[in-house]
Amino acid sequence: MNLTVNGLAREVESGPLTPLLRVLRDELGVHSPKVGCEQGGCGACTVVVDGAPRRSCLLPVGGLEGAEISTVEGLGTPDDLGVVQQAFTHHYAAQCGFCTSGMMMAAQAYVDGGGTDDREAIQEALAGHVCRCTGYVKIVDAVAAVARGDSFDLTVTAASAGMTSGGDLQ
Amino acid sequence: MTASEVLVPTTADEAVAAFGDGAGVTVIGGGTIVMPEITYGRLRPSKAILLGRAGLAGITRNGSTVTIGATTPVAELAGLPAPLGPCAANVGDPEVRGQATVAGNLCAGQGLAAPRGDLQGPLLALGAVVRSVGPGGERSEPLESFLPERESRLILDVGYEEAPAGAWVCLDRPHTHDYTALAVSAVRASDGSVRVAATGVAGHGVRLPSAEINADDPEAAGAAATADVTFEDDALASAWYREQTLPVLVRRALAGLKEAS
């Protein structure tokens, strides 16, 4: 069957009952969605399917002929970060990073759908996503910042922060 | 994760034909219930039907009759009046209920560790009628008589008459990945009759006739309702806890109904 992943047409050979998560990770080499529970309970596998955020562990690929899938790889690159990626970086919204992919795709879908910086609305939209590290506050800060249209200065380094140089701390 | 046959019907007729009498068939709507079972090796379908593209989704209105297609996402019901709306809004989280289907929810088997099929409660209280196919062909019947056979039939749609007043109360769940341990739906139909139903009791959702005949006295109705259900322990709550809280939920639902009228 055929899918579009981050704008690229991909041919899929995995069986039709294979979850999209496994297709992305094991067949197509798209590793940003993570295996957290494979039961739909944690949100680490969330990707955007035809504009809507969905748990890829729950989607049999056979029902996705022609679907357009967006993942973190499509949000931006280290040299050209997308705005959600910038916000998550600026606001320290990631610690171990394992929930981050799912959170960002849910966040992207939320702001693309007109979501505001109302914290309760953001929490409701991300309610299915578990983070064991951050306590969620900085994640909500990051999403609110995107919704508000904030811009981010990510050029600060150890040197510019006034630390004496003594090694490459960038 | 392999099955000998996986069908993706593109029309309702194709879906019906694929289902046949349902023997040996696994139906996958949104996948939220079935896919984890497959992933964890508890279910190995020999024949599976992916229903998402068979054109069975959508809510239509004909006068005061509301008809909900089988694969309508649960999320689409969230804006409807109580009891159905708030119940749907409380299923999973936005992603799960955006993908889960109404029919999948109604047909969920009894959960191993927690109750499933939240929508059964509101639709029982609404006097919903289910149109399904399976052994014996197509038939329409009240949800009550459908539920015992829910795992062997394929729902096409479910319909109900809009009601002047409804209420839904539940035990709050700690997180969106939890199921709801106990919930009560109450509806006053346009002929004035009151129907009350509960989910989170043993088996599947059930009407509470003892509460219904006492509908004018919410306190008495709550006390009487425990006679209508069997309580069991599960991972979410003990039978004892449910027995303590059901009367409270019934009382609140009926009080809410009185206020809404």
Add this chain to the structure above:
Amino acid sequence: MKAVGARLPRYDGVAHVTGRTVFVDDVRVPGTLTVKALRSPVHHAGISVDTSPAEQMKGVHAVVTHADVPLNVYGHLSGLGIPGDEPLLAEDDVRYKGQPIAIVAAEDEDTANEAVAAIKLDLDERPALFDLRKAFDPDAPKIHHWGNWYPHFENEMDRRQIRKGDIAWAFDHADVIVEGVYRPAAIEHVPLETQVCQVVPEPSGRLTIYSCTQALYFSMGVVAAHLQVPLNKLKLVGGTVGGGFGGKVDTATETMCSLAALKSGRPVKWRWTREEEFLCSSTRAPWHMEIADAVTKDGWILGRKMLTLHDAGAYARFSPYGLTKHSFHHTGAYTIPNLEFDGYVVFTNRVPTTAMRGFGVTSVSFATETHMSRIANVLGLDPIEIRLKNANRIGDTSPNGIVYSDPSTVATIQTIAEAIGHELPAAYRTTTSAKREGEWLPEHLVAQLGNPEDH
């Protein structure tokens, strides 16, 4: 201190937000076999195992049991005086539901699962113990070869014991005895990334082990000890952990995967399912703590009797170490001059418990602080004033006789009081951590004073 307060980039920040952080399951090596484990379905039993049906199955490249382990005992804290008691893979018996008995490395997940299901496992079930309070009953089932509680503290003591001052005097002179029982339950770490390991057998004879461990060098030592190989035979790659919180120090997968890689000659990967993570991974321990404080009606704590039972689960792992830390802290931030403390590491037929943030100390902090509030309630005194009264000061001594030279307790409590708008009387607002004198030095605290220079 130029970094404190500065806005610095995380070294892994950009990788996290671009999906490029390589967690162990993102490491992809061609030809990798999938590992699954046969785990005990019961809490306590004698076992015998026949793995031949799995070994003969098409697609299975290795089945590993205790017989394949050069040193099967998990004695990783022997350097700290804690002997090993836990097999890497079960041999004659199993002592917790989920205990690994054998592992299979196969071409794919379905084959690995089928092979595990095909292994013949005979069980001779034995009575199990779950309530740690019952471990001391004469008719309690015997569930550990050392007895039902850990007997190998220094001088072969079977408990951590602290005696200080004269507890009988304290209890004779108290106005009230305040008792409390505190029983925090087990807690799962629930890292978003489950336990996972990839091992690659190198042509040179070394093993490359991609590990999610929180403690790379420690795990390296554990693997080397089990395999009886020098450290330079192992290359551990890691430091990228999808959440650990203390639960990824047990080295729960690395050795077994190494054995599977050696036996099959192929790379292997073992990723625990979420169900496995919940049911079989180690947890923070449940504790049972009983405190009885001898107190005066104006809020001095003259003495404390305390009994702690720490639920180690089926094997000792790090529990003796956790209990030891707990013991030092059993008076919390407060100076109590007369002490009778006994703490036991008790075995039950549960998954062995392990470290989790604040290992050993969070339990006693919870108990101590709750008990202070309980005392305040019983005496009708202000809960913050009673804490300031008894708070550690310079020159006070800890339960095991260490003299405090710079405790920050008083200032911390005062800061909290101000932050929450809790009015304190003048003396409590102005008292400091300076050595006790005047109203802050009742007669019964004189003997415990020490010289802070001795710290």
